[in-house]
Amino acid sequence: MKAVLYVCHGSRVRKGREEALAFIERTKPFIDVPIQEACFLELAEPTIEQGIAHCVAQGATEIIVFPFLLLAAGHAKKDIPLELEKVKFSFPSVTFHYAQPLGVHEAMVDILVERMKETGHPILPNASILIVGRGSSDPQTTADFAAIRDLFRYKTKLMDVNIGYLAAAAPSFQEELIRLNEQKPTQLWVLPYLLFTGILSKTLEKEIRSLNSKSFVILTRCLGYHPFISQIIKDRIQEADPTGGYAYVSHHG
Missing domain, CATH: 3.40.50.1400 (Rossmann fold)
Known part of the structure; x- marks a missing residue:
């Protein structure tokens, strides 16, 4: 079964963490994947490892990891992949796909x-x-x-x-x-x-x-929650899915 793990930056400020999680809750209905969990790279829980464990506990065998970040800087290119490499061994039966962050759009x-x-x-x-x-x-x-x-x-x-x-x-x-x-x-x-x-x-x-x-x-206000961002997230998750789209249906049998 397929899952999406949203990796947020993390913050010591509770409001920042709550905003990130609320955003993901509002984005989930756009994403046609049965298991969707959120976690934090640093300074907050659930950690990436805990996030993966939550997906696996619900039956995930394939996880698309989406770095919920604006641009492809150090966190997206180094820190999150490094963390994934560390914890992958604990989940040998899971296939991971890594998505791009929001990026220039x-x-x-x-x-x-x-x-x-x-x-x-x-x-x-x-x-x-x-x-x-x-x-x-x-x-x-x-x-x-x-x-x-x-x-x-x-x-x-x-x-x-x-x-x-x-x-x-x-x-x-x-x-x-x-x-x-x-x-x-x-x-x-x-x-x-x-x-x-x-x-x-x-x-x-x-x-x-x-x-x-x-x-x-x-x-002005910061970017904040916007349906446009949910749509970009949907695109990024789709791009990372090797089946060429997560609403993939086989017509053979």
Whole structure:
């Protein structure tokens, strides 16, 4: 029997963990797989090993592991596969398939635009935009963010689109926020490219408050739960399934 194991990043903040699990609960109906479990890479339980055990206890013989992460940085490329390698030996009768994370996708840019529109503020054609990423030392992250910025420019026709990171990559969010504010834009949008609020959103609010800005600064909600993301997850799980789709039905007997 087939299962999907959603591997979330994990957080010490209970609200962050709860948001991730609630998101997965809302996504499960989109996914036509009988067994679906969630676990955390770090800082929380169930662990990956516990998550696999929960799947196996329900009769899973084949598990599609989906890293519930925005981009293919160190966690998706190294940490989760390493953890899987460690625990695979405890489950010799199980076949594992590893899916890609959400990745660069046009629908993610559509969500950013939706988050801007829901503030009720008009988006001025000369607005400055700061897309905020968590950051990673993996060069693929900065390449992916450049692709997201380009997609955003293309879809919105806004020209002044910038990126700032909260950690482990340059330029930092704080530096970019100060630099853009010094240019006195008529409108400065701060768009958190983060799945959930957690501590990081509080950091953004604090930095914006300390600006003492003459500009009109608008902080949008983070990406959060969105049906578009559930659809991308469905696609990623399907891509990882060697039968070419999990709703596979044999017509031979």
